[in-house]
Amino acid sequence: MKKLIIQIIIFLSYITANAQYVVNYKKVADAYFQNKDYYAASTFYKKALKITSDSSQIVMPYTSESKQNIKDNLIEDYEGSLFNLAESSRLYRNFLEAEKYYAVASTFGKPKYKNALFYYAECLRTNKKFPEAISAFEQFIAKNKGDDLVKTANLEILSCRFAIKEMRYPRMMQINKVPEKVNGLGSNYAAVKTADNFYYTSSRPIAVAGKPEVIKAVKGETVVTTKANPFINNIYVAKDNLSASEIAVKMLDLNLPKDMETAAISFNPEGNVAYFTAWKEKEKYAIYQSKKVDNKWLAPTSLGLQINDKDFNSAQPFVTSDGKFLVFSSDRSGGFGKYDLWYASIRTDGSVGQPVNLGPQINTEDDEKAPYYNLLTKKLFFSSDGRIGFGGFDFFESEGDFINWTKPVNLGYPFNSSKDDLYFTPINADASRGYISSDRESACCLEIFEVKREFISIEGIISDCKTKKPLDGVSVKMIDLDGEKVIITDKSGKYEFKIDSRRPIKLNLSKDNYFALSKSYSYEEVAKADTLMQMDYCINSFKINVPIVLENIYYEFNSAELTSSSQKTLDALLAIMEDNPEMEIELGAHTDDVGTDAYNQDLSERRAKSCLNYLVSKNISENRLSFKGYGESVPIAQNKFRNGKDNPDGRAKNRRTEFKVLKK
Numbered sequence: 323m324k325k326l327i328i329q330i331i332i333f334l335s336y337i338t339a340n341a342q343y344v345v346n347y348k349k350v351a352d353a354y355f356q357n358k359d360y361y362a363a364s365t366f367y368k369k370a371l372k373i374t375s376d377s378s379q380i381v382m383p384y385t386s387e388s389k390q391n392i393k394d395n396l397i398e399d400y401e402g403s404l405f406n407l408a409e410s411s412r413l414y415r416n417f418l419e420a421e422k423y424y425a426v427a428s429t430f431g432k433p434k435y436k437n438a439l440f441y442y443a444e445c446l447r448t449n450k451k452f453p454e455a456i457s458a459f460e461q462f463i464a465k466n467k468g469d470d471l472v473k474t475a476n477l478e479i480l481s482c483r484f485a486i487k488e489m490r491y492p493r494m495m496q497i498n499k500v501p502e503k504v505n506g507l508g509s510n511y512a513a514v515k516t517a518d519n520f521y522y523t524s525s526r527p528i529a530v531a532g533k534p535e536v537i538k539a540v541k542g543e544t545v546v547t548t549k550a551n552p553f554i555n556n557i558y559v560a561k562d563n564l565s566a567s568e569i570a571v572k573m574l575d576l577n578l579p580k581d582m583e584t585a586a587i588s589f590n591p592e593g594n595v596a597y598f599t600a601w602k603e604k605e606k607y608a609i610y611q612s613k614k615v616d617n618k619w620l621a622p623t624s625l626g627l628q629i630n631d632k633d634f635n636s637a638q639p640f641v642t643s644d645g646k647f648l649v650f651s652s653d654r655s656g657g658f659g660k661y662d663l664w665y666a667s668i669r670t671d672g673s674v675g676q677p678v679n680l681g682p683q684i685n686t687e688d689d690e691k692a693p694y695y696n697l698l699t700k701k702l703f704f705s706s707d708g709r710i711g712f713g714g715f716d717f718f719e720s721e722g723d724f725i726n727w728t729k730p731v732n733l734g735y736p737f738n739s740s741k742d743d744l745y746f747t748p749i750n751a752d753a754s755r756g757y758i759s760s761d762r763e764s765a766c767c768l769e770i771f772e773v774k775r776e777f778i779s780i781e782g783i784i785s786d787c788k789t790k791k792p793l794d795g796v797s798v799k800m801i802d803l804d805g806e807k808v809i810i811t812d813k814s815g816k817y818e819f820k821i822d823s824r825r826p827i828k829l830n831l832s833k834d835n836y837f838a839l840s841k842s843y844s845y846e847e848v849a850k851a852d853t854l855m856q857m858d859y860c861i862n863s864f865k866i867n868v869p870i871v872l873e874n875i876y877y878e879f880n881s882a883e884l885t886s887s888s889q890k891t892l893d894a895l896l897a898i899m900e901d902n903p904e905m906e907i908e909l910g911a912h913t914d915d916v917g918t919d920a921y922n923q924d925l926s927e928r929r930a931k932s933c934l935n936y937l938v939s940k941n942i943s944e945n946r947l948s949f950k951g952y953g954e955s956v957p958i959a960q961n962k963f964r965n966g967k968d969n970p971d972g973r974a975k976n977r978r979t980e981f982k983v984l985k986k
Contacts, residue, residue, distance in 0.1 A: 348403050355406050360414040361766075367407035371400070401430050405438060412441055416765045417741075421445035428458075440471050443478065447713045448740050452482040477710065484732070485712045485740065491803065491825035491845070493734040494776040499769060500757075503569040504560060508553045509767040511759035512586040512638075512692070512745040516593060520560045521574065522770060523585040525553045555583040557598060564772075576612050577621045584610075586638045586692070586745070590645045595672065597639040597648065598622075607635040609650060611672075625674050628666065635661070638745075640693050641668070647724070648674055649693040659687040663704060665724055683727040684720060691715065692744040696753050702727070703753070705744040714742040717758070731804055734823065737773065744768070778848070780855045781818040784811055784831060787860035792816075796861070799830040824849045829857075830901075836861045840901040869910065869980040875933070882928035884936060892936050895981060899942050906985040909933045909949045914973040915961045919953060927951030933979060948984070 351366035368374070408423035424442035427435055443458030459475045459482070466472060504510060508525035515521075557574045576584060576596070587598040594614040600622065601607045608630040610622040625648075629636050634654040641648055649665045654677070657664075662685040667675040680702075684690060688708025695702050700723060705715040709730065716738040718730035732738065739762035749755040754775045759768045784796045792815025799808045800819045803826075809817045821827065826845050832838040839861050848855070864870060872895060875888045884892070899905065911930035913922040930949035938944050954961075959972035 348399060351403065351406065351410075355410060358413075360410040364407055364410035364414065364416075364419070367403050367410060370403050371407065373407075401427070401432070401435065405430065405435055408438065408441065412445065414766055415741075415761060417445045417448040418765070421449055436466060436469070437471065439465070440475060443475070444713075447478060447482055447485075450485075450740050452486050456482045478713070480710045481713055484710050485735070487803070488712070488732075488735045491823045493737055493823045494778070495737060495822070496774040496776070497736055497758075498772050499763065500564055500772055501569055503571055504564065505769045506571075509555075510770050511768040512747075513757035513759070513770050514587055514589070514747050515749055515757070516589065518561070520564060521587050522558055522560075523555055523587070524558050525555045525767075527553055528556075555585045557584050557587050574619075576619045579621075588639050588641045590641055590668075591643060592645075597625075597641055599637040599639065606630075606632060607637040609636045609639045609648075628674055628676055637661075638692050640695065642695055643697050647695070649680075649695055650677075651689075651691045651693065652677070658682050658685040659689065659708060661689040661691055663690045663693050678724075680724070681727065683722075684730065689715075692746070694746050694748070694753075696748065698751055699753065701753070703733075703746045704730075705742075705746075706730070712738045712740045714740065715744050717743055717746055729805075734804075737775075742768065775822055776853075777820040777822050778824070778851050778853055778855060779818060779820055780827070780829075780857065781816065782857040782859065783815045784817065785815055785858070785860045787862045790860070793833060793836075793861070796831055796833045796836075799832075801828045801830065802826065821848075824851075829859075831859060831861055833861065835865065836863050837898050838901045864983050866986070867982055867984065869982045872933075872979045872981060875979040877929055877932070880925075882925065882932045884932055889936060892933060893940075896937060896940050896942065899937065899946070902986070904986065905983060906946045907948075907981045907983055909937075909947065910952055910980045910982070911949075912952045912956055912958075912976055912978050912980070913954050914957075914976045915954045916973070919955075923951055923953035923955075925951070926953045929979065 347366050347370035351363050351370055354360075354363035354366060404423055405427045408420050408427050411417075411420035411423060421442065424438050424445055427438035428442045430438065439458060439462045443455050443462060446452075446455035446458055456479050459479050462469075463472050463475050499505060500513075504520075504522065506524060506526040508527060510522060510524045510526070513520065513522040557576065558571050559574045560569050560571045574587075576598075578584065578600070581602050582600050583602070585599045587596055589596055596612045596614070596619065598610060598612075599607050600610045609625045611625060612619045612622040614620075624630050625636075629648075629650070629652075631654065634652060636650055636652040636654065638651045639648055640650065646668055647665050648668055649663060651661045652664055653661050654664070657679055663680045664677040665680060666677045669675065679685065684702070684704070686706060686708030688706065690704055690706045690708070693702060693704045700721055702720045702722060704718055704720075706718055707715045709716070709718065709732070711718075711732050712735065717733040719733055720730040721728045737743070737758070739760055741761045743758060743760045743762070745757070745759040746753075747757050749757070749772075754777075756773055758771050758773055760771060761768050763769065780800065784793050784798065785791055786793055792811075792813065794811050794813045794815065796811040796815070796817075797808060798811065798817040799806055800821075802821065802823075807819055809819070811817055824845060825848065826843065827848060828840060828842045830838065830840050839859060841857070841859070843855075872891055874891050876885045877883060877888070899907070909930045911926040911933070913926050915922070917925075927949070928951070930951050934944070934947050934949045937947060954976070957972075957976045958978070959975040960969050961973050961976060963969050
């Protein structure tokens with residue numbers, strides 16, 4: 323990996339005339355850092371380190387040669403400040419800034435800074451520098467074999483490799499940020515579209531009472547006093563038409579108690595019961611509901627102890643379109659990791675049943691969040707940071723019925739990014755259009771994007787090669803980088819798949835008593851398609867131990883040597899052998915009655931062996947092949963007519979090469 327080169331400059335004023343000034347800035351920054359105000363902390367750490375907006379390099383108060391002459395406390399101040407600056411930048415999600423500072427902090431020798439290398443790698447991954455990130459993660463693992471972060475580092479390496487592969491074949495989709503009026507300051511996320519309105523959560527600043535920010539020292543200690551936090555999560559509503567020149571956005575009046583924040587709203591099918599996350603400062607997340615009466619929302623009520631508890635968080639509710647189930651994320655006990663996905667029945671009286679975990683096929687040791695379930699397609703969309711992906715939270719899709727689930731599939735690039743991607747909600751019935759929330763284009767915060775998934779249909783009819791009639795019961799398997807899908811044809815012989823990426827695919831066709839057929843299509847072939855690839859196929863039947871004539875197999879005169887045209891015919895048999903890897907066959911050769919029996923027997927054996935040798939030369943295992951010469955003993959036509967005249971056509975039919983299936 324080509325390391326980030328940071329020019330190191332000796333800046334002696336750091337330890338002379340301005341030393342006290344720097345220390346004061348550091349104390350202010352430390353106070354903000356301890357209060358988790360990371361943006362403010364980063365601002366004052368930069369002042370302490372004399373890093374300005376136009377700085378092209380990071381200033382260090384020593385070089386490796388001069389370090390021994392610097393007082394230990396000054397070195398500790400410097401290294402602590404730079405490490406905390408890196409931490410602050412990462413924690414307020416400015417990964418470009420954090421990468422620069424971790425690059426330097428990762429060179430510090432003290433054990434307490436050892437994780438700087440891990441977070442440097444994480445920033446590289448977030449900034450789409452996947453090869454460099456792999457190298458940095460590998461360095462971290464080599465230096466910290468027993469560290470708890472090693473397991474995460476190994477997953478990150480797999481994710482980086484996955485991202486490199488996925489970005490070669492982007493998913494077919496349109497993605498556009500919704501208007502700035504919606505994506506205001508702060509985070510904007512968890513959009514929900516109803517018939518008339520567009521609901522979403524925003525932490526945009528609101529007017530709050532309080533004194534201006536004050537920083538003062540009391541008895542030598544730095545005290546930070548700030549006004550109330552203006553970035554409060556609330557649910558907002560706009561009219562559905564987001565393309566209008568003027569978009570009116572207002573906070574949804576949910577008749578909330580004082581100082582309560584809300585997020586991630588969902589509605590029952592009638593739209594008169596709202597479910598949402600609510601919390602107060604220093605309290606757990608809980609799920610509340612509010613009922614609409616006379617076009618006004620009543621005071622919200624907690625869903626009760628089945629869902630909420632003071633000892634754990636419950637958040638991000640989703641109500642299925644039939645109103646029968648609530649799906650949500652919670653770190654309650656009995657799960658498989660941190661935040662798991664759970665579901666509970668919603669009774670006819672509005673009460674909620676006992677939560678059930680969605681199980682280990684869905685939940686990991688880490689976090690699963692923001693569920694959406696489509697009753698039409700039976701597909702669950704959710705976000706996870708515990709699986710191989712692009713990093714951060716990625717979207718995954720699984721098909722199931724709340725009892726059994728298929729293995730979740732990463733929805734790929736650009737549906738997912740190297741940052742956080744959450745809160746998919748649909749616009750249409752099949753969920754091919756919807757909204758997502760992502761910080762992919764932001765230095766700090768989630769923003770709302772509208773997405774439209776596009777597909778190529780791969781379809782056709784499977785028929786019998788001889789009768790030309792459609793075949794039912796054919797297993798058609800499509801294999802691509804995502805895995806495989808299988809369709810069994812009905813009497814129409816039709817099959818259809820949808821793919822969302824122009825990437826190589828392979829089709830395998832199989833049916834009892836028919837030769838399997840495989841067809842592969844390269845990226846270039848798939849890329850030529852617009853929205854449809856129409857591909858009809860026929861397959862050939864066979865019976866065990868019943869010979870099949872190989873047409874147009876010829877040999878040099880009085881020889882067992884195959885002609886070049888015969889090799890082309892054998893290539894067709896080669897393809898059958900490759901498509902049917904368990905199949906075993908016998909190759910048999912026959913002659914007419916010209917010549918002695920012994921001669922014809924020997925010639926037929928040599929010719930059958932010649933066919934076997936050709937297939938072996940093409941990497942077909944000899945264990946799957948046998949050969950036999952039949953000489954003139956098994957004619958299928960008369961060599962002579964009854965009147966004794968020669969029958970050239972009959973002799974031509976008898977001079978044949980066949981194969982028969984011994985084992986499928």
